[in-house]
Amino acid sequence: MFESAELGHKISKEMFRRELPLLREALLDAQLDLLQSRRFPVIILLAGVDCAGKGETMNLLHEWMDPRHIESHALRELTDEERERPPMWRYWRDLPPKGKIGIFIGSWYSAPLLDNVHGISKNAELDQQLDRIIRFETMLCNEGALILKFWLHLSEEQQRKRLRKLEKDPKTRWRVKESDWKNFKNYARFRTVSERMLRTTSTPKAPWNIVEGADERYRSLTIGRAILEALRRRLDAPAAPAADEPLPPLLTSIDGLQILQTLDMTKKIAKKRYDEELEALQGRLNLLSRHKNFNRLSVVTVFEGNDAAGKGGSIRRVTQALDARSYRVIPIAAPTEEERAQPYLWRFWRHLPRRGRLAVFDRSWYGRVLVERVEEYCSRTDWMRAYGEINDFEEQLVRNHTVVVKFWLAITPEEQLRRFKEREKIGFKRFKITDDDWRNREKWSLYAQAVCDMIDRTSTEIAPWTLVEANDKNYARIKVLKTICDRLEQALDRL
Amino acid sequence: MFESAELGHKISKEMFRRELPLLREALLDAQLDLLQSRRFPVIILLAGVDCAGKGETMNLLHEWMDPRHIESHALRELTDEERERPPMWRYWRDLPPKGKIGIFIGSWYSAPLLDNVHGISKNAELDQQLDRIIRFETMLCNEGALILKFWLHLSEEQQRKRLRKLEKDPKTRWRVKESDWKNFKNYARFRTVSERMLRTTSTPKAPWNIVEGADERYRSLTIGRAILEALRRRLDAPAAPAADEPLPPLLTSIDGLQILQTLDMTKKIAKKRYDEELEALQGRLNLLSRHKNFNRLSVVTVFEGNDAAGKGGSIRRVTQALDARSYRVIPIAAPTEEERAQPYLWRFWRHLPRRGRLAVFDRSWYGRVLVERVEEYCSRTDWMRAYGEINDFEEQLVRNHTVVVKFWLAITPEEQLRRFKEREKIGFKRFKITDDDWRNREKWSLYAQAVCDMIDRTSTEIAPWTLVEANDKNYARIKVLKTICDRLEQALDRL
Numbered sequence: 001m002f003e004s005a006e007l008g009h010k011i012s013k014e015m016f017r018r019e020l021p022l023l024r025e026a027l028l029d030a031q032l033d034l035l036q037s038r039r040f041p042v043i044i045l046l047a048g049v050d051c052a053g054k055g056e057t058m059n060l061l062h063e064w065m066d067p068r069h070i071e072s073h074a075l076r077e078l079t080d081e082e083r084e085r086p087p088m089w090r091y092w093r094d095l096p097p098k099g100k101i102g103i104f105i106g107s108w109y110s111a112p113l114l115d116n117v118h119g120i121s122k123n124a125e126l127d128q129q130l131d132r133i134i135r136f137e138t139m140l141c142n143e144g145a146l147i148l149k150f151w152l153h154l155s156e157e158q159q160r161k162r163l164r165k166l167e168k169d170p171k172t173r174w175r176v177k178e179s180d181w182k183n184f185k186n187y188a189r190f191r192t193v194s195e196r197m198l199r200t201t202s203t204p205k206a207p208w209n210i211v212e213g214a215d216e217r218y219r220s221l222t223i224g225r226a227i228l229e230a231l232r233r234r235l236d237a238p239a240a241p242a243a244d245e246p247l248p249p250l251l252t253s254i255d256g257l258q259i260l261q262t263l264d265m266t267k268k269i270a271k272k273r274y275d276e277e278l279e280a281l282q283g284r285l286n287l288l289s290r291h292k293n294f295n296r297l298s299v300v301t302v303f304e305g306n307d308a309a310g311k312g313g314s315i316r317r318v319t320q321a322l323d324a325r326s327y328r329v330i331p332i333a334a335p336t337e338e339e340r341a342q343p344y345l346w347r348f349w350r351h352l353p354r355r356g357r358l359a360v361f362d363r364s365w366y367g368r369v370l371v372e373r374v375e376e377y378c379s380r381t382d383w384m385r386a387y388g389e390i391n392d393f394e395e396q397l398v399r400n401h402t403v404v405v406k407f408w409l410a411i412t413p414e415e416q417l418r419r420f421k422e423r424e425k426i427g428f429k430r431f432k433i434t435d436d437d438w439r440n441r442e443k444w445s446l447y448a449q450a451v452c453d454m455i456d457r458t459s460t461e462i463a464p465w466t467l468v469e470a471n472d473k474n475y476a477r478i479k480v481l482k483t484i485c486d487r488l489e490q491a492l493d494r495l
Numbered sequence: 496m497f498e499s500a501e502l503g504h505k506i507s508k509e510m511f512r513r514e515l516p517l518l519r520e521a522l523l524d525a526q527l528d529l530l531q532s533r534r535f536p537v538i539i540l541l542a543g544v545d546c547a548g549k550g551e552t553m554n555l556l557h558e559w560m561d562p563r564h565i566e567s568h569a570l571r572e573l574t575d576e577e578r579e580r581p582p583m584w585r586y587w588r589d590l591p592p593k594g595k596i597g598i599f600i601g602s603w604y605s606a607p608l609l610d611n612v613h614g615i616s617k618n619a620e621l622d623q624q625l626d627r628i629i630r631f632e633t634m635l636c637n638e639g640a641l642i643l644k645f646w647l648h649l650s651e652e653q654q655r656k657r658l659r660k661l662e663k664d665p666k667t668r669w670r671v672k673e674s675d676w677k678n679f680k681n682y683a684r685f686r687t688v689s690e691r692m693l694r695t696t697s698t699p700k701a702p703w704n705i706v707e708g709a710d711e712r713y714r715s716l717t718i719g720r721a722i723l724e725a726l727r728r729r730l731d732a733p734a735a736p737a738a739d740e741p742l743p744p745l746l747t748s749i750d751g752l753q754i755l756q757t758l759d760m761t762k763k764i765a766k767k768r769y770d771e772e773l774e775a776l777q778g779r780l781n782l783l784s785r786h787k788n789f790n791r792l793s794v795v796t797v798f799e800g801n802d803a804a805g806k807g808g809s810i811r812r813v814t815q816a817l818d819a820r821s822y823r824v825i826p827i828a829a830p831t832e833e834e835r836a837q838p839y840l841w842r843f844w845r846h847l848p849r850r851g852r853l854a855v856f857d858r859s860w861y862g863r864v865l866v867e868r869v870e871e872y873c874s875r876t877d878w879m880r881a882y883g884e885i886n887d888f889e890e891q892l893v894r895n896h897t898v899v900v901k902f903w904l905a906i907t908p909e910e911q912l913r914r915f916k917e918r919e920k921i922g923f924k925r926f927k928i929t930d931d932d933w934r935n936r937e938k939w940s941l942y943a944q945a946v947c948d949m950i951d952r953t954s955t956e957i958a959p960w961t962l963v964e965a966n967d968k969n970y971a972r973i974k975v976l977k978t979i980c981d982r983l984e985q986a987l988d989r990l
Contacts, residue, residue: 003960004754004951011750124619131626148743195956199886202952204879209746210951222749230743237741246732248643248725251704254717255506259499384699391694456499456705457697461690465498 001195005153005210011217023224024064030231031065031101038099038341040144040234044227045107048152049190050180051162052213053220054105057152060220061103061227071096075106084298084354086400087111088136092349097341098144108133109197116193117186126193130200132392137206139389142382143343146234147206150223151198152213156187162214247384250453258452259467265412268472278474281481282321288488289322293495295356298402301484302364305409306447307437308419310473314409315360317477318484322358332363344368344386345393352397365390369454374446387457394463403491404463405484408451409470413444496690500648500707504717511712518719519559525726526560526596533594533836535639535729539722540602543647544685545675546657547708548715549600552647555715556598556722566591570601579793579849581895582606583631587844592836593639603628604692611688612681621688625695627887632701634884637877638838641729642701645718646693647708651682657709742879745948753947754962760907763967773969776976777816783983784817788990790851793897796979797859800904801942802932803914804965805972809904810855812972813979817853827858839863839881840888847892860885861901864949869941882952889958898986899958900979903946904965908939 011019034042044061046054058072073094082090088108096102112129115121121129137147154162163180166172183190198208211222269277288294301318303311319327330351339347345365353359368390373383394404411419420441423433440447459465466483470476506514529537539556541549553567568589577585583603591597607624610616616624632642649657658675661667678685693703706717764772783789796813798806814822825846834842840860848854863885868878889899906914915936918928935942954960961978965971 001951001954003954004748004947007752007754007757009748009750009752122619124617124623127626128619128622131622146743192956199955202883204742204876204883205740207743207745207879207882207952211746218750222746225749226744226746233744234741245700246729247699248641248702249721249728250702251706251717251721253499253504254720255504255713257502257504259502262502381699384702387702388697388699452499456496457702459496459498460694461687 001198002153002155002191002210005212006155006158007212008214009212009218009222010215011221013217016217016221019221023221023228027064027224027228027231028066030228030235031069033235034101034231035069035099037235039239040146041096041098041341042101042231043096043140043145043147044101044103045109045147045149046103046105046152047107047109047150048194048211048213049154049159050183051159051166051175052152052154053216054152056216057150057220057223058103058105060224064224065101069099070101070103072103073105075110081354085352086396086402088396089349089352092346095140095145095342095346097338099341108136109201113190113193113197117190126196127200130197133201134203135388135392137201137203139345139385139392140343141205142385145343146230148227148230149206149208150226151194151208151210152219153210154213156191158214159184159187245381247380252449253452258448259455260410260448260451263410263467263469265410265415265469265471267469267475269475269478271474274474274478277478278317278481281478281485282317284485285318285321285481285488288485288492289326289358291492293492296401296495297488297491298353298355298397298400299358299484299488300353300361300397300402300404301358302361302366302404302406303409304363304366304370304407305468305470306411306416307440308416308423308433309409309411309470310476311362311409313473314407314468314470314477314480315362317481318360321481326356327358327360328353329360329362332361332367345389348393352402355401365393366454366458369458370447370450373450374443387454390458391460394458394460398462401491403487405487406459406463406465407468407480407483408455408465409468409476411470413441415471416441496693497648497650497686497705500705501650501653502707503709504707504713505710506712506716508712511716514716518716518723522559522719522723522726523561525723525730526564528730529596529726530564530594532730534734535641536591536593536836537596537726538591538635538640538642539596539598540604540642540644541598541600541647542602542604542645543706543708544649544654545678546654546661546670547647547649548711549647551711552645552715552718553598553600556719559719560596564594565596565598567598568600570605576849580847581891581897583891584844584847587841590635590640590837590841592833594836603631604696608685608688608692612685621691622695625692628696629698630883630887632696632698634840634880634887635838636698636700637880640838641725643722643725644701644703645721646689646703646705647714648705649708651686653709654679654682740876742875747944748947753943754950755905755943755946758905758962758964760905760910760964760966762964762970764970764973766969769969769973772973773812773976776973776980777812779980780813780816780976780983783980783987784821784853786987788987791896791990792983792986793848793850793892793895794853794979794983795848795856795892795897795899796853797856797861797899797901798904799858799861799865799902800963800965801906801911802935803911803918803928804904804906805968806857806904808968809902809963809965809972809975810857812976813855816976821851822853822855823848824855824857827856827862840884843888847897850896860888861949861953864953865942865945868945869938882949885953886955889953889955893957896986898982900982901954901958901960902963902975902978903950903960904963904971906965908936910966911936 046057048054062070062072071094078090091108094102094104112121112126116123116126140147163176163184166176198210202208209226211219213219303315305311315329319329328351335347348365351359368378368386369383372378397404420433420437455465468476468479541552543549557565557567566589573585586603589597607616607621607628611618611621635642658671658679661671693705697703704721706714708714798810800806810824814824823846830842843860846854863873863881864878867873892899915928915932950960963971963974
């Protein structure tokens with residue numbers, strides 16, 4: 001795989017001088033078109049052998065294009081904020097929005113590669129990590145991103161020469177770290193693992209491009225031109241017509257029996273017992289949130305449900321038990337402009353809690369497979385792939401010691417109608433009912449099917465759905481509180 | 496994930512009797528349309544809990560449709576033929592051609608699932624295996640297959656009941672094996688691992704469908720209808736327009752230096768030395784092929800090269816050294832009708848050698864990224880994904896102790912012209928030169944680019960390309976023989 005990058009590629013000074021102005025102008029044009037169209041984000045990865053010119057290339061790209069619309073990220077130690085979130089959190093933060101270019105030195109590939117080179121991870125684990133990377137990049141591509149991956153390569157001999165040369169020159173000596181020579185001793189192993197990694201993660205939509213790094217002019221011009229060509233190809237292509245593939249249908253229940261219908265919607269709780277249990281459970285939750293090991297966990301709760309099912313009231317009963325510094329309620333409405341310029345999961349990633357904190361999502365990423373599906377805001381292909389993307393997302397949370405508690409608050413259509421009418425009557429509740437609510441009601445059965453599919457495809461052992469019979473608000477509140485307490489207790493026990 | 500399949504779904508006898516004739520007629524119609532259109536193959540997987548009705552369902556589907564166009568495969572012990580090939584070989588053999596339906600009980604999912612349940616494989620290995628399955632199924636889908644995956648589920652209680660009931664009845668007692676009760680004790684673990692597996696391998700194009708297995712009528716009607724609906728949806732959709740996505744371009748060399756140009760095409764060998772070395776190398780190869788451990792290996796050699804580069808002559812010098820019972824030469828020309836009805840790699844899988852055998856491919860699967868790319872027989876998306884598919888294929892070979900030796904025989908355009916003219920002159924060689932050869936010559940630079948991309952993307956440490964300077968035929972033959980001997984020796988040493 002590295003053969004073509006060990007041929008001694010070279011570009012003469014004259015040719016470089018001749019080509020550069022044209023390239024720079026074309027790159028600037030393309031960057032401007034990208035910015036104005038805001039059609040897609042560009043993610044450029046610069047990876048490869050030490051001292052093969054990653055940093056220089058990044059600097060050049062800033063010089064050649066308008067640096068105000070480039071966001072660069074270099075490998076660095078994790079901040080404490082980052083250490084308390086899933087490993088991919090830092091990269092989600094750094095994703096460029098549509099219209100902008102993000103350049104990464106040291107990306108999601110760095111840790112898997114080095115861990116395997118240094119024997120910290122086995123090959124099966126490496127494959128597992130690479131598979132997750134492929135899923136991540138596939139999702140980004142499906143969301144429209146243009147990913148350009150460059151691997152800067154030096155042969156063993158070239159790298160030796162380059163390290164020596166940098167060391168000799170007092171002006172560049174600082175660039176050669178002790179770790180560089182140490183890594184160099186591992187060259188053969190590094191090469192083997194890199195090859196495996198590049199091979200596995202070269203996909204049609206995001207292939208690796210291996211560039212010989214020894215000659216600065218060759219390297220720079222090659223990468224500059226490749227970026228230009230890729231940008232132009234995407235910018236000049238007609239906006240994707242989103243051709244919906246004929247995907248196989250999802251199973252529907254042929255006897256009309258759906259999981260939501262099996263709920264006993266008459267369940268209720270007497271006022272007196274409610275008051276007692278509420279107090280007891282809120283006390284229990286408060287104690288749990290002050291447990292000495294609580295700061296080794298994060299908690300994410302998700303509230304979904306029919307309109308007027310009482311999500312807000314249930315959430316308040318939960319937060320009443322908590323110290324206001326330890327939780328955040330995140331109400332999910334239409335995405336902001338900034339959020340629309342990112343993959344749909346981005347706006348949830350940004351709100352993930354640190355250790356010892358709770359995030360309460362009032363509606364959530366499940367909007368993708370509920371409202372966006374039913375109202376056809378996204379294509380069938382989009383919501384079909386969302387089940388897997390959401391499971392991947394929640395798996396990352398759970399792996400990072402996050403307790404994920406998901407509630408579906410269910411009410412009957414009759415109860416909903418009663419509540420809608422009540423809301424219209426009561427002044428201070430009128431803001432809670434809109435035309436949308438009435439429209440959604442007409443699509444009751446479509447929503448019911450979407451909810452059942454959602455439960456079937458995303459209720460997992462690690463992040464199960466809890467279905468809450470919510471015709472009686474008090475009953476629902478108690479069930480919600482009890483579930484959270486039980487799940488927390490379980491998680492604390494397991495630590 | 497199993498919630499909806501534990502609700503106690505039921506279909507009454509009356510409803511079943513009413514629905515069945517309609518379903519059968521519609522299924523037969525769809526099957527006939529499929530057969531006549533020959534547009535795609537249908538792969539139905541029946542998996543799930545023991546005794547949940549997999550076998551009954553398979554029998555029913557045969558009864559309901561025309562069994563002449565259904566190919567069924569049940570889990571069984573590997574034959575010795577299969578044991579000597581990569582694990583996926585048996586499934587490649589069993590793939591239904593376009594227009595037909597293949598039903599699998601016990602598929603590529605069985606071993607990964609059971610190995611993990613019984614603690615033979617760790618979770619990272621399971622993920623690795625599942626990832627390979629996803630790549631395999633994705634490839635099948637991209638090649639047009641319709642994959643329908645049904646998971647027949649029973650709750651723990653339902654399974655216990657069912658096992659007891661089968662045991663009580665003298666007519667069905669034989670169906671309950673001791674292993675069924677043993678597996679039953681593992682129910683919880685089986686459920687956990689199954690869930691993980693179903694979740695990971697549910698993709699938009701090939702999602703799992705979980706079906707409650709307890710009620711025979713419900714189960715049968717659900718699966719029958721789901722198959723019908725999926726068939727109709729695909730048959731009634733317009734034939735895919737193969738919209739070519741705007742994939743990023745592959746890197747091209749900007750200084751005009753390509754790996755093929757770095758070959759020293761003047762290399763030659765004197766006749767006398769050739770005769771000596773040929774004899775020595777053929778002797779060495781013969782000995783190696785009779786090495787006591789040779790029957791623990793398989794060997795696959797691939798000969799690609801420019802037209803008239805001397806592939807045939809080189810191949811003969813190799814086979815001369817071998818016992819005719821131990822090798823097969825597989826000349827690859829246009830695919831047969833049978834082969835065109837399968838994924839493009841199918842016709843190579845069928846020729847994989849057993850242990851102790853050599854397969855010599857005169858042209859190969861690389862046609863996909865050479866002639867099919869240049870002549871636009873397939874779309875850009877198709878040949879771009881082929882690099883990864885080919886690497887996956889060769890990785891399976893290598894994992895199965897196959898030595899993969901790949902040659903590119905290179906000649907210069909001038910030498911080719913000389914040989915073409917010579918062939919036209921000499922009567923018995925005239926059949927070797929066709930109009931196609933002259934046409935290909937005009938596309939020399941397109942082919943050169945395709946060859947370089949092929950080498951860059953598929954020359955791996957486990958299956959490297961050897962570039963052979965073939966202007967001098969004798970030099971080429973010696974290099975080929977020597978390479979095979981060296982690679983074989985290496986592999987035998989490593990055993």
